[in-house]
Amino acid sequence: MSLTPISPGEKEIPVTPELATLANDERWQLITRISASLHFVKSPRLRNFLIFISERSLTGHAEEITEYEIGWKVFERGQNYSPSDDSIVRTAARQLRAKVKEYFESEGASEAWSLEIPKGGYIPIFTKRESAIVEEHVEPVPPVSAPAPVDSGRRWRLVSAVLAVFALGALITAVWLWQATRTETPAPTIASTVLARGPQPTRVVVGDFGIVLMELANRRIVSVEDYVNRSYVNVLPAKPSEPFVRHLWNAFSLGQIVSFPDVSAVSAIMRLSGSEGKKATIQNARQITPRDLRSGNFILLSAPIASPWMTLFEERLNFRYRVTFNEDSPSMVTTFENLHPEPGEKPVYRADATTPGYGVTYGLVAKVPNLTGTGKVLLIYGLKYTGLEAAGEYATDPNAAAALARMLHVKSIEDAPDFEVLIETYAIDTAPRYVKVAALRSIK
Numbered sequence: 001m002s003l004t005p006i007s008p009g010e011k012e013i014p015v016t017p018e019l020a021t022l023a024n025d026e027r028w029q030l031i032t033r034i035s036a037s038l039h040f041v042k043s044p045r046l047r048n049f050l051i052f053i054s055e056r057s058l059t060g061h062a063e064e065i066t067e068y069e070i071g072w073k074v075f076e077r078g079q080n081y082s083p084s085d086d087s088i089v090r091t092a093a094r095q096l097r098a099k100v101k102e103y104f105e106s107e108g109a110s111e112a113w114s115l116e117i118p119k120g121g122y123i124p125i126f127t128k129r130e131s132a133i134v135e136e137h138v139e140p141v142p143p144v145s146a147p148a149p150v151d152s153g154r155r156w157r158l159v160s161a162v163l164a165v166f167a168l169g170a171l172i173t174a175v176w177l178w179q180a181t182r183t184e185t186p187a188p189t190i191a192s193t194v195l196a197r198g199p200q201p202t203r204v205v206v207g208d209f210g211i212v213l214m215e216l217a218n219r220r221i222v223s224v225e226d227y228v229n230r231s232y233v234n235v236l237p238a239k240p241s242e243p244f245v246r247h248l249w250n251a252f253s254l255g256q257i258v259s260f261p262d263v264s265a266v267s268a269i270m271r272l273s274g275s276e277g278k279k280a281t282i283q284n285a286r287q288i289t290p291r292d293l294r295s296g297n298f299i300l301l302s303a304p305i306a307s308p309w310m311t312l313f314e315e316r317l318n319f320r321y322r323v324t325f326n327e328d329s330p331s332m333v334t335t336f337e338n339l340h341p342e343p344g345e346k347p348v349y350r351a352d353a354t355t356p357g358y359g360v361t362y363g364l365v366a367k368v369p370n371l372t373g374t375g376k377v378l379l380i381y382g383l384k385y386t387g388l389e390a391a392g393e394y395a396t397d398p399n400a401a402a403a404l405a406r407m408l409h410v411k412s413i414e415d416a417p418d419f420e421v422l423i424e425t426y427a428i429d430t431a432p433r434y435v436k437v438a439a440l441r442s443i444k
Contacts, residue, residue, distance in 0.1 A: 027126045028058055030113045037107060039099045046096050048428045049074050053122050055358065065122050073426050073433050093122060187398035188413050190365060192272045194297045194376045201279035203292070204269050205309070206262040207302025208285040213257070215305060216332065219325045224308040228290060258284070261385045262301045265392030269299060272396060285309060294371045302388065303334070303381040310379055316368045318441050319349075319422050321381065334383045336362055336422060338439070345439050349383075349422065356386040356430050363391030366420035368443060376418075390425035390432035400435065407440055418443035 022028035031054040034040070040047040052074050053065050067089045071077040075088050083089065097117050104114060116125045196202045211222050266282055273280040285300075285307040292298075293309060304310040304321050314320055320337045336349040352359030363382030370377050380395050382388035394400045401413040408416045422439040425432040 022055070022058055025058060027113055027115075028054070030111060030115065030126070031055075033111075034100065034103050034108065034115070037103055039103050039106075043095075043099065044429075045075065046092060046099060048433075049092055049096055050100070050124075051358075052428060053117070054124050057124050062123050067122065070122060074428065076434055089122075093117065187402070189272060189398050189401045190367070190395045190404065190413055191269050191299060191378060191380075192276055192278070193414050193416070194299060194367065194378045195269075195273050195276065195278035195280055196297050199279075200296045201281045202273075202297040202299060203288070204266055204280050204282050204299045205285055205288055205301065205307065206258050206266060206282065207306030209257040209259050209262075209302075209306055211308075212306050221305060221323055222308055224311050227285075227308040259302065259306070259385060259388075261382075261388040261392060264389055265301050265380060265396070268392065268396035290371070293377070295374055296370065297375045297377070298370065299378045299380065301380050301392070305332070305334070307381075310381065312371065313366075313368050313377060313379060316418075316443055317364075317366055317420050319364055319366075319420060319439070321364070336364060336383065338422075342439070349424075349438065351383040351387060355427055356384045358427055358429070360424060360426055361387040361390075362438065363387040363394065363423045363425065364420060365391050365395045365423065366443070367416075367418050368420075369418065386427040386430060386432055387425060390435055391423060393432065394421075394423055394435050404437075404440075407437070408442065 031050065035047045035050055040050070049070065052070065056062060056064050067083040068081065070089045071081050071083060071086065075092070077086065077088070097119075100115055100117065104111065112129055114127045114129050116127070117123075118125060194202055211227070215221055270280060270282070272278070280299075285302070288309055290309075290312070293312065300307055300310055302310075304314075305323060310321075318339050320339060322335045322337050324333045324335075325331075326333060333350070335351075338345055338347050338349065341347050349362045351361035355361040361382065361384045364379065366379040368377050368379065369375070378395065380388070380391050382391045404419075404421060405411065405413045405416055408419060410416045420441050420443060421437055424436045424438040426434055
């Protein structure tokens with residue numbers, strides 16, 4: 001999927017309210033049933049269309065339900081999108097109205113609420129159907145016997161197997177996609193500017209997701225010093241007592257667990273490498289040392305919480321990745337701090353509480369010198385995995401590279417100075433739907 005970049009200064013997308021507030025709303029429950037019905041199984045765009053206009057309407061943001069906003073956020077039209085020249089929203093609206101009508105004429109005949117999207121507009125109208133024969137929309141639950149107790153050793157063996165299969169399958173998929181598309185000849189991208197033509201390949205380094213799990217369990221971030229010395233297993237205070245779980249815990253430190261956004265970005269980067277005749281190798285953050293980062297070119301993926309090596313380059317950046325832990329839940333909050341905000345910029349950029357499912361989140365793509373200035377390092381990371389996925393797609397999208405080159409006043413992205421670009425994306429159903437450049441800095 002190609003993500004069209006949006007230049008700074010355009011209308012900022014409002015933060016999406018937390019969808020949890022709609023959980024008990026009968027109208028939102030109606031939307032979830034309609035979108036999950038057979039009428040929308042093969043129409044994901046129409047389903048996203050319905051979810052977007054309903055969520056905006058029911059959370060008090062009906063003013064955002066315009067043809068332009070729908071074309072931008074649902075149908076991925078770019079900054080030059082003109083509703084008068086492109087009728088995709090109007091055409092889709094006719095199809096959506098027809099499918100909603102079909103739903104109420106069939107499986108939705110007994111719904112307590114009706115839904116209408118009036119012609120000439122896109123704001124949904126919900127009406128209580130007083131005469132409808134309301135049936136409970138609850139799936140019957142067959143009687144079951146009490147489950148046999150599952151020993152924790154077996155449970156953790158299942159977890160371990162799933163993690164191992166995921167990690168292995170992810171890397172196999174990345175290499176397979178690379179081999180399958182080596183004949184493509186794409187235009188220059190941000191990522192291709194650091195892919196090497198010489199004898200030394202560019203190292204593409206995926207994050208060590210195992211330490212993220214350990215950090216969450218202990219509510220403590222692994223420093224680069226502890227990661228270098230491999231002492232973080234002993235530094236982190238909480239250790240499981242059960243033998244098998246302890247074994248699994250130790251496996252987290254081996255660097256064998258990879259996140260899907262990392263794999264998605266690796267796949268795109270390896271396609272570029274093969275098609276352009278450049279050399280690249282895949283490694284895990286666990287396999288890298290500080291000495292490695294003194295020479296050659298690197299692409300570091302994920303985030304500092306999964307790849308502490310990224311913190312070695314933070315002093316060059318204006319946008320700093322920050323982590324805090326939630327007091328009431330075993331989760332962390334990540335943000336980008338803007339050290340020197342310019343007019344129109346925010347001091348802090350944070351993801352919506354509803355992401356990665358829905359809403360706004362952010363990613364960062366930065367090109368900086370390696371530790372000795374003899375090569376380049378491309379940093380690709382984001383808030384929530386949707387932000388990382390969008391950043392990876394942005395870094396491998398030739399259209400984004402061309403737009404960024406214009407913003408940096410150079411003919412080609414290959415001529416661009418070092419930079420950091422903060423991107424904003426809007427996610428629908430966990431997928432990034434557009435990319436907007438929120439802020440840009442040249443690095444001197």
